[in-house]
Amino acid sequence: MYETIYHRPTSLADAAALFAKAGDATYLAGGHTLIPVMKQRLAAPSDVIDLGRIKDLIGIEVTGDALIIKAATTYYDITQSAEAKRAIPAIVHLTTVLGDPAVRYRGTIGGSLANNDPAADYPAAVLALDATITTNTREIKAADFFQGLMSTALQPGEIITAVSFPIPAKAAYSKMRHPASRFALTAVFVAKTKSGEVRVAATGASSSGVMRVPAIEQALTANWSASALDGITVSSDGLMEDIHGSAAYRANLIKVMAQRAVADAG
Amino acid sequence: MSTIKMTVNGKSVSAEVEDRTLLVNLLRDTLNLTGTHVGCDTSQCGACIVHIDGKAVKSCTVLVGQANGANITTIEGIARGDELHPMQAAFRDNHGLQCGYCTPGMIMSAIDIVNRHHGDLDEQTVRHELEGNICRCTGYHNIVKSVLDAAGRMKVAQAAE
Ligand SMILES: Cc1cc2nc3c(=O)[nH]c(=O)nc-3n(C[C@H](O)[C@H](O)[C@H](O)COP(=O)(O)OP(=O)(O)OC[C@H]3O[C@@H](n4cnc5c(N)ncnc54)[C@H](O)[C@@H]3O)c2cc1C
Ligand code: FES
Ligand code: FES
Numbered sequence: 001m002y003e004t005i006y007h008r009p010t011s012l013a014d015a016a017a018l019f020a021k022a023g024d025a026t027y028l029a030g031g032h033t034l035i036p037v038m039k040q041r042l043a044a045p046s047d048v049i050d051l052g053r054i055k056d057l058i059g060i061e062v063t064g065d066a067l068i069i070k071a072a073t074t075y076y077d078i079t080q081s082a083e084a085k086r087a088i089p090a091i092v093h094l095t096t097v098l099g100d101p102a103v104r105y106r107g108t109i110g111g112s113l114a115n116n117d118p119a120a121d122y123p124a125a126v127l128a129l130d131a132t133i134t135t136n137t138r139e140i141k142a143a144d145f146f147q148g149l150m151s152t153a154l155q156p157g158e159i160i161t162a163v164s165f166p167i168p169a170k171a172a173y174s175k176m177r178h179p180a181s182r183f184a185l186t187a188v189f190v191a192k193t194k195s196g197e198v199r200v201a202a203t204g205a206s207s208s209g210v211m212r213v214p215a216i217e218q219a220l221t222a223n224w225s226a227s228a229l230d231g232i233t234v235s236s237d238g239l240m241e242d243i244h245g246s247a248a249y250r251a252n253l254i255k256v257m258a259q260r261a262v263a264d265a266g
Numbered sequence: 267m268s269t270i271k272m273t274v275n276g277k278s279v280s281a282e283v284e285d286r287t288l289l290v291n292l293l294r295d296t297l298n299l300t301g302t303h304v305g306c307d308t309s310q311c312g313a314c315i316v317h318i319d320g321k322a323v324k325s326c327t328v329l330v331g332q333a334n335g336a337n338i339t340t341i342e343g344i345a346r347g348d349e350l351h352p353m354q355a356a357f358r359d360n361h362g363l364q365c366g367y368c369t370p371g372m373i374m375s376a377i378d379i380v381n382r383h384h385g386d387l388d389e390q391t392v393r394h395e396l397e398g399n400i401c402r403c404t405g406y407h408n409i410v411k412s413v414l415d416a417a418g419r420m421k422v423a424q425a426a427e
Contacts, residue, residue, distance in 0.1 A: 001286045001288075003284065003285070003286055004286050006330075006331035008331060008332075008334070028329075028332075031327055031328065031329065031332065032309060032327055035288075035309075035327045035328070035329065036308055036309050036327065038286075039307065039308070048285070048329070048331075050331065050332060076321070099398070100312075100397040100398025100399075101322065101375070101378070101395055101398055102312060102315055102322055102323050102375070102398040103309070103324075103398060105321045105322070106323055106328070182397065
């Protein structure tokens with residue numbers, strides 16, 4: 001790792017001011033992507049600004065029809081939240097199959113979203129539930145936030161402060177975990193909103209990151225059941241192809257994971 | 267350079283180190299606590315797991331600044347004098363280690379697992395919970411046995427306190 005200067009601000013305003021003053025700063029939350037990347041010298045920020053101690057960025061609440069998770073809340077705290085379990089159990093389930101216990105103690109939902117790894121779990125929940133991402137300057141809808149492989153709508157210095165998930169009528173997440181990395185080989189989040197709209201998002205499948213799956217959405221809109229997907233073929237166009245699985249394998253996994261998720265959602 | 271102050275195995279320590287220093291390097295190189303191992307250095311293997319404020323985390327993936335002011339426990343800090351921690355004793359009795367490289371991380375993870383589940387564990391849960399710890403020798407069977415054995419011992423020890 002190259003030399004860097006570490007800062008631990010206690011307010012959002014201080015964090016943003018430190019970022020503006022530094023030459024080439026990066027925010028740090030759980031560090032479970034950034035630190036490995038810095039060790040490989042793929043990132044060499046002059047300053048590292050730790051968001052992990054900013055109280056305004058930590059916590060979970062349910063207000064009206066939404067579950068709000070603040071950005072620096074750790075995965076572990078999400079798995080322990082009775083409110084999250086009551087509001088959207090699928091998000092808690094997703095969190096329990098993310099990484100391993102040591103990763104869950106440190107990693108944060110904001111870090112995961114800012115990073116937008118093509119096989120990360122939370123982007124699928126955010127896109128399927130049509131969540132809103134709040135930053136220190138604006139609100140961003142899920143569909144506008146994810147902009148392809150590891151890229152997002154965030155501007156330099158912009159800080160995610162919270163994610164607001166509308167509470168759905170039904171939702172579930174089914175993940176085929178890569179047995180070594182524990183990332184999604186392909187995973188699918190299915191949701192039916194309170195107004196009856198069906199939204200389905202797949203992660204780990206497309207080389208441009210999280211994607212919606214219109215063929216499956218249409219079939220489930222007509223008939224919300226696993227068997228409704230029996231005759232569906234998901235196109236393998238644009239899906240990842242690597243030593244872990246071909247594009248055709250991932251296309252089939254999208255269907256199978258969606259069927260399992262619908263069965264779980266009930 | 268920053269001055270880092272923390273409590274390590276019950277003792278206050280203070281060190282002047284570069285900001286890019288990882289917690290595992292402070293423990294091993296500055297404090298000479300070499301029981302904590304570096305297996306992969308890429309956040310995968312869990313050999314470097316220590317407790318930060320009671321939570322089992324990978325110390326190769328924590329900058330010292332993040333742990334400034336924290337309470338750290340390493341493998342060196344869990345026995346009481348000559349009396350092994352019940353988890354250490356269970357690993358010895360159940361042949362839960364071969365080369366021993368992964369063992370400090372396994373034990374620190376396992377203590378956290380037992381604590382989180384209040385000693386109520388079954389084989390499947392232990393296997394799922396140990397996903398962040400890699401062992402290249404044992405095939406895991408005796409590690410799982412050790413953790414289940416220790417869960418019983420820790421429950422008994424807690425009840426006696
Ligand atoms: C062994 C291992 C297994 C893993 N398995 C999985 C898995 O199964 N599924 C999965 O989804 N992920 C997995 N991960 C990745 C993990 O979820 C990371 O924690 C996550 O990608 C990044 O979150 P973080 O809080 O650690 O962010 P950091 O590493 O601290 O930061 C990541 C990036 O986000 C930026 N950032 C952080 N917070 C904010 C914010 N509030 N506003 C703006 N920018 C911000 C940082 O500047 C940085 O660029 C795994 C990681 C490891 C090490
Ligand atoms: S050395 Fe830290 S996880 Fe392997
Ligand atoms: S005992 Fe050798 S790596 Fe686990």
